Amino acid sequence: MTWEKKKGRVAAGLSVSLHAAVYLALAAGGFFTIAYNYTRQEPGTVTVYNANDLSGAGGRDAAGTDGNSGSPLASERQEGGRIRTDAAQAPSMAATVTNTYHTGPVHTAATAGEPSRSGRAETAGPGMAHGDGGSGRAAGPGTDESAAPSGSIHVAGALADMLDAVRDRLPDIGKRADKERPVPSVPARQSNTTIITREDIQTHRDQTVQEALQRVTGVTVNEQVPGISSFVKLNGDDRVLILVDGQSLANAQGSGYGRGSVDLTSLPGVAAIDHIEVTKGSGSVRYGSGAVGGVINIVTKKADHDESTLSAYTGSWGMHGYTLTNSGKRDRTSWLVSGSMERRQYYAFPHGINTNRSRGDIFRQSFDLRLDQELTRDSSLTFKAYHQDYHGHGSTFLPSYSRSLPRNLRKERLPGWYLSTNKVIERLINDYSLTYNFHTRSSQPGFFRYFNDYQRTFWTNHFLTRTQGLEWQNNWQLGPHQHVTAGAEWTEDMGTNYEAHYIDKKRHNRAVYAEDALNFGKWTVTPGLRIDDNSTFGLHRTPRLAMNYKANDAFNVYASWGRVFSPPRLNDQFYVTSSSRGREDLQPEEGYTQTLGFQYQIHPKSYLEGSIFHSHLRHVIRWNRSVTPHEAENLDEEDKRGLELTWKQKVNDHWEWNAGYSYIHTRTDSGDGLVFDETYNQPNGYRAGVAYHSKKWQASVDMTAGTGRNDTYYSNNSYVVWNGSVSYAASKDTTIYGKINNINDESYDLYHNYPASGRNWQIGIQKKF
Secondary structure, three states: OOHHHHHHHHHHHHHHHHHHHHHHHHHHHHHHHHHHHEEEOOOOOOOOOOOOOOOOOOOEOOOOOEOOOOOOOOEOOOEOOEOOOEOOOOOOHHHHHOOOOOOOOOOOOOOOOOOOOOOOOOOOOOOOOOOOOOOOEOOOOOOOOOOOEOOOEEEOOHHHHHHHHHHHHOOOHHHHHHHHOOOOOOOOOOOEEEEEEHHHHHHOOOOOHHHHHOOOOOEEEEEOOOOOOEEEEEOOEOOEEEEEOOEEOOOOOOOOOOOOOOOHHHOOOHHHEEEEEEEEOOOOHHHOOOOOOEEEEEEEOOOOOOEEEEEEEEEHHHEEEEEEEEEEEEOOEEEEEEEEEEEEOOEEOOOEOOOOEEOOOEEEEEEEEEEEEEEEOOEEEEEEEEEEEEEEEEEEEEEOOOOOOOHHHOOOOOOOEEEEEEEEEEEEEEEEEEEEEEOOOOOOOEEEEEEEEEEEEEEOEEEEEEEEEEEEEEEEEOOOOEEEEEEEEEEEEEEEEOOOOEEEEEEEEEEEEEEEEEEEOOEEEEEEEEEEEEOOOEEEEEEEEEEEEEEEOOEEEEEEEEEEEEOOOHHHHHOEOOOEEOOOOOOOEEEEEEEEEEEEEEEOOEEEEEEEEEEEEEEEEEEEOOOOOEEEEEEEEEEEEEEEEEEEEEOOOOEEEEEEEEEEEEEEEOOOOEEEOOOOOOOEEEEEEEEEEOOOEEEEEEEEEEEOOOOOOOOOOOEEEEEEEEEEEOOOOEEEEEEEEOOOOOOOEEEOOEEOOOOEEEEEEEEEO
């Protein structure tokens, strides 16, 4: 038997084994739920349940008070590079798979590695008793009736006798965990997750989400015209799900290039952002099954005090912008409103052949609104709206060696850019959502949401897309060692492209999912299952299994595995012009992703984390641009492997530095076996940065570099870019800042034959009043 056949059988056997492990883990979760949480029902007893009986925590006791209200919660700030925030807010959804099962004093890290749907990244405060259920009762609110322990299951007769015998043989996991676990100093995550805090964004004076993301080890960006169109890659893959407060922003038509679904330039500005969660690899089943590279969750700020902020800046290339933000709170109502305007006349780059600048002009206006209304002590409404209106020009370039250039301008394999065309670009975005939040005083609230996202783009063609949907999710703390999350969703995608000859093409998707986080002392195991029913591609089941081992307060190791199901975008199937042709018979992309990683707090001031990953997909969708017309097609296979390491060092109260390395190796099979894919823009990635903080001054210098690039596809095989910023707090309410991007004026491209920005500067002022 050949090695290829053996490898196929091994892979198939491993896939079956992992599927079996997920289903067995789900069955084990059900068994432990009963074994640890049942109560004996005596003959003749009638038990009456209400809506809070199965909540597991956060229900009101017989006195009508909230079970968690007695927990002393602390308001903490960022320390040593880790998030410590106001614990009065609902904690991260991901925290359910970390150290959230204690019944004694606990300080947990901000996240377990999954994106949160709450307003902030959270930290359990002293004495916070996740899973304790407060008084341990879940009677009707404000009544005096007796109730069974919160989250219990009632059995009677011989079954209760049998369960008594089983439970006597099981260890008391909850109590043992309390004795074994010290207060952690590293998060007990189950995935490779980085948190970009509000303080990080302010220190580096980031103006966009893209600027913040590009400092994270392992993150790269495909960028055509800077500031106009760019798509992010995690683990070398642009199949990345981008969320705002847990809601997907995926564009059903897809991108003009690659497999990305959200243009970074369409995202809200940083004024309304509290923090950004970047999770690489397999994410939670609640966020869908197509995020091969990972998940980025942008968490917006919830207003808790009155404040207005005006920011203004100017800079290179006729660039200037203004942002006005107002937030406040009155009784049970809070709001945050942000409006901004940005202009740029052109952008420049080194090594131009016929010019060193592109029209690349920008005129962008945006409006962001968040309203929160507390309805009762245990419920609230959140309304959000986002509007963006953009007008400008993109560009098309030819490489220095292109045969389309005049013969006297050709330069064989030398870096250089020939501007061939400027193209009008217009974009209109109108998104809104309404969310009903319930059990808001519990550690893990549930929600019901309606959302409607609309985008109209003109870039050679007219693209119109609308996605609307309903989402429901709830959480149950079933005893001190188990947390269950379940939900359902319905979405409708609609797309139109007049020039590409499709109008009002629709697709519907229904999904249900569940995750069961089981804690066994130092181990936490989280099996999950998602079932999607797609109107075009039918029923698909995508299981996921994640686990972590918290060896001690300084070391955590984790692993995750998940199946992938990613249907073609609307453009992949229906886009038909004289130069490009989609195919309605395309198959969905399917496969798996897996990650193994660790976090190690070597010293109170030294932190090391690392991970390795592997993804393997079948029926990979690519556009074949070597034929005319260009055609969408399914490749046989795509295999990605890689690793990353990050070191963070705090020198003293004023200085800190970090360094990171990532490696990506991609192979694809178009029918002749797996071969190395030379189109990735950063096979070897390097990150480094130094930051200084004092009472009035903040400064930072960052380096990003890439090597191992194919210099027949890109302009060069390596690049190094340096960025720097400095700010001065003239008063408590006034900050002046300056920044320089690409200090060394490096010439390079992140997307094939589209030059990145050359050296540029900004100076600005921020005033609070």
